[in-house]
Amino acid sequence: MSRAEPPLPSPSSSPPQASPSAPAGPSGPPASPPAPDAQAATVRAAGRGGLAIAVAKVSFILFGFVQQLLLPWLLGVDGYGALSIVLADVSVVNNVVVATGIQGVSRAVASAPAGEVDVAFGRALRLHALLAVVVAAGFFLAAPFIAAFVKAPHVVMPLQVASGVVLLYGTYAPLVGGLNGKRRFVAQAGLDIGYGAIRLCAIAAGVVLFVRAGHSGVLGATAGFVTAAAIIVPIALLVAGVGRVGRVEQRAEAGSWMREHLSFLLPLAISQAFLNLLMQTDLNLFRRLVGEAAGSLGMSSQAADTLTGAYRGMQLFSFLPYQLLMSVSFILFPLLAQAKAGGDAEAVRRYTRTGVRIAMVLTGLLCAPIAGLGPHVLRMAFPVEIWSQGGEALRIHALGMGAFAILGILCAALTSLRQERWTAALTGAAAVCVAVGCLIAVPRAPFGPQMLMHSAAATGAALLVAALAAAVLLRLVAGDVVAKGVPLRVVAAIALTVALGTRLPWLGKLLVPVEAAGLGLVYLALLALFGELGRADLATLKQAFGRRRKA
Structure with missing residues (x-):
């Protein structure tokens, strides 16, 4: 969530840790070399799909750049620093949710038989939505401990509000994973671009409204982040759909499918957790160490x-x-x-x-x-x-x-x-x-x-x-x-x-x-x-x- 700058990840992009659509095909004899025309078509399709995603990435980064340009002026540099800790820590969880959602659902859809794609999509979507509820609740409960670790007790409430983003991303990412598995890269890119614009406006508006009301601008920015995610989810539902429920005999196989799917997600989630901790380790430790240094010198948390x-x-x-x-x-x-x-x-x-x-x-x-x-x-x-x-x-x-x-x-x-x-x-x-x-x-x-x-x-x-x-x-x-x-x-x-x-x-x-x-x-x-x-x-x-x- 490719991600987007890391503290503000793109919910339709996962970090390049794993393949977004790695179909699990059966082993077999080596494939014969593709014909020149087929190979050229593959390269052309990959190139155009890559171009669509690249355009979306550039657009999302541009929206993020404008946002980062505005925030220090709206919040002050100290408020910008406090918000950075909130967004950095929520991104550790968000990017894991996004990566497993996109890659897990994409894999399930890409490896499904032609007539069962919607069934595979619906089944995976329901499972990932349930996982999102559990993870969001865990992040909410962990917020006081995170704030204590980075020596910033004033960010507890913004961290708890940000758990709403975790919940919404956990619904959004599987929807994008379905588009990715179906190779609908243009639709995926369109969501990315649209969300970048929505998020920019919502966060800036949240800061302005909360500051004018005499409240914390950091809390306002976080509330705007949640609002943006809440807006994009129903749009993604309209674009991607919700799949469909399988027949009785297919539902009987759901237990076996769930075990196999979770066995794929677990190492991916662990790997993504390590990756995103790596992305934010220096910032979190930096805040902790400068907080300790400021305290020893008699300076304020500001x-x-x-x-x-x-x-x-x-x-x-x-x-x-x-x-x-x-x-x-x-x-x-x-x-x-x-x-x-x-x-x-x-x-x-x-x-x-x-x-x-x-x-x-x-x-x-x-x-x-x-x-x-x-x-x-x-x-x-x-x-x-x-x-x-x-x-x-x-x-x-x-x-x-x-x-x-x-x-x-x-x-x-x-x-x-x-x-x-x-x-x-x-x-x-x-x-x-x-x-x-x-x-x-x-x-x-x-x-x-x-x-x-x-x-x-x-x-x-x-x-x-x-x-x-x-x-x-x-x-x-x-x-x-x-x-x-x-x-x-x-x-x-x-x-x-x-x-x-x-x-x-x-x-x-x-x-x-x-x-x-x-x-x-x-x-x-x-x-x-x-x-x-x-x-x-x-x-x-x-x-x-x-x-x-x-x-």
Whole structure:
């Protein structure tokens, strides 16, 4: 919920941890190579589906960017920091609910016989709605303990209100999973775009209304978040339907189906929980550590919230590569899962190599301009309390989140190859490493911007190690999945682009996007110079997105 910036996940997008539609096909003899026309049609369909999801991702991120631009001014930087903790913690649960809802229902629908698709959809939808009630109640009860851990008792009520989002997402995600399983990517993308606009308006309106009434703006923003989710659910019901109840003999098989379905969901949920804890470990520990530091210095919780707001502003841009790579996961890795189920080893290798290479190139394209222009990027979007404290730390954090984006796509490939347990172990170990690094590094810094620098460095180092471990594991599972020169060329292009970006002067807010675009072109030119990009890539794009020629 792809996700959307992580604290505000998109309910029609799951993190690229697993295949959104991995049909469970029976084992059989290796599939024969597809005919050229069939293969071209597959590439074209995947490309257009990916384009629809990518457009939705970009739109959702743009809505999120406008929202993040408004919130510090509406709430103040301290209120923005407090709200960030609320949204970060609810996203840990939401993203698990979304991932299991989309991927579980998509899998059930995609693997159902042609005449039983609606029955499979209805059965899965009812089960996931029930699970949503249980999880939402658990989050409501856990809110006081979460607030105590992060040393922010004033966010208990907003956390409890946010449990309503967990409940509604638990209904919405299975509906989107049904669309995904039916390959209705355009409808899925339409919901994503519509929800992004609704959420932006509802959260901003909630802040304004609550502040004018003399209440907490943080609580108003949370209430707006719940309202947006409540609006999109009935719209999704109209688009996706509710399936239908099976015949008596089908209902008799429901117990067996439920056990099999839950056995698929459990490792996925554990893996997603580790992944989303990893995404929010640094922010939560940062709030706890700065809260302790502020208390020891006799400062108020407002000072800790302000510093947390600066850290959250930095995160907003660092997570962009991760978000935009979701389209690769949604489209490419279902093909990988199908190839694995059909025993097509060559297709497995081809899809994996393609996905990993695309992920590396796109990650560099996004990370390099952000890292190079770190202070300028934050100054363009946020008040002085954020960019003056978080600008330099963004350079480090953006590169660390680039490693996280690669880790996400490698885990997506591993899960598609039915290595969910290894994926969970990798992300869990990475979360532990981030936690240990932050607990050691952050308290050593004086209260202020240096705490952001230390946290960014500790987080980035842990994520880099995790990404390297995932690459080694994927190589053991799927063979040589990336040419050795690819990461070297990408890293070299990133380093040179960032070095150039650090030399660019501040020319005003309107010219920051121009500078970023220029750095992006420099990065692509360097890859072309190094021989990483060429005519073959252009031909693939034309095949994927070009018009079908008439016979």
